[in-house]
Amino acid sequence: MNSEPLYEGKAKSVYRSEEAGELVVRFRDDITAFDGEKKDVLPGKGVFNAVVSAFFFTYLEKRGIATHFIRMVNERTMIVKELAMVPLEVIVRNRAAGSIVRRYPFSEGQVLDPPVVVMDFKDDTRHDPMINDDIIVALGLLTREEIAAIRTRALEINRLLSEYFREQGITLVDFKIEFGKREGSIVLGDEISMDSMRLWDMETGESLDKDVYRFDKGDVLSAYERVVQRIIPGYFGGKE
Ligand SMILES: Nc1ncnc2c1ncn2[C@@H]1O[C@H](COP(=O)(O)OP(=O)(O)OP(=O)(O)O)[C@@H](O)[C@H]1O
Ligand SMILES: [Mg+2]
Known part of the structure; x- marks a missing residue:
């Protein structure tokens, strides 16, 4: 190491x-x-x-x-x-925010029900362009069955994460995950963090994620720390 x-x-x-x-x-x-x-x-x-x-x-x-x-x-x-990472960013959106509002006529915060799943091709030099099933198959990244499995898995992860956040008074607006393959099966990799999710305080509407940094909305570290406090009870030894 x-x-x-x-x-x-x-x-x-x-x-x-x-x-x-x-x-x-x-x-x-x-x-x-x-x-x-x-x-x-x-x-x-x-x-x-x-x-x-x-x-x-x-x-x-x-x-x-x-x-x-x-x-x-x-x-x-x-x-x-x-x-073996699949070079896709799998994005699940429960509310419209960020790029989807810039690119399409959604209003900021609009509820997306059912949730919207988008896949981007992970390539910084190409600015992570949105991809579709035909392109994924043509590039040889995944089969159609694997794409369907990833979509189902992403929605299940969304259901589980949303439920947990809701109990803590936080709206899971959207998040990005990455999958990889191991011995032929699809496994969730990378991270699930304040860099990869959009989180809004249910009461105040405040951002508790990387948007605080992107748009200079305040103290980034204290926003991240508040998520840890609310998500992992006892992490700070019970002191508030
Ligand atoms: N279990 C894993 N096995 C192999 N590679 C992994 C695994 N989990 C995550 N990775 C890869 O490790 C890297 C983590 O680095 P990091 O997220 O900082 O950079 P990045 O994804 O290349 O760039 P970005 O800043 O756009 O996320 C990513 O390329 C990610 O796909
Ligand atoms: Mg990354």
Whole structure:
């Protein structure tokens, strides 16, 4: 783990593990937006994202969703199963916000019922263009059956996460997940964090996610910390 990272992304570093078939994922304090045009370092941010990701991977796994998560080695580092990642961003939207409002005539906050699933091709140099089933098949990324399975899985994850957030007084507006393959089956990978979800406080409508950073809406770290406080009771030892 002291060796060179296998892969250095914009917010996480991935290292080889001593154990075959496992990887070490370290959540860094870097935060970026707008294809990396805006970037900063927020000390402690990686810890908040790592603990929330670990919490939700465990939560989903208990409810029958296969995830890559194995265990935490420290508060910002997790051991995961190595996956052959599918280069797609699977986005589930319960309310219209962000790019879907810029691109289509939805109003900000409009309820999307049933939820809308969108897939983007994960390629920063091409600005992650939206993709469709025919293109996914033509590129050889997935079969039609696999696309259908991912869509069903994403909606089930949405149901489970939305329910949990609702109980904490938070609306899960939308989120992005990534899947990979392992021994022929589809497994949820990457992260589930305040960088990858849009979360609105049900009472105040305040953003509790990366939009605070994108649009300079206030103190990003304190927003992330409040999510940890509300999502993982006892994480801060009971002190508020
Ligand atoms: N279980 C896994 N096995 C293999 N690769 C994984 C696994 N989970 C996540 N990854 C990959 O590790 C990388 C994590 O890095 P990070 O999220 O910082 O960067 P990125 O996704 O390349 O860029 P972006 O900042 O656009 O998300 C991603 O490429 C992600 O697809
Ligand atoms: Mg990423």
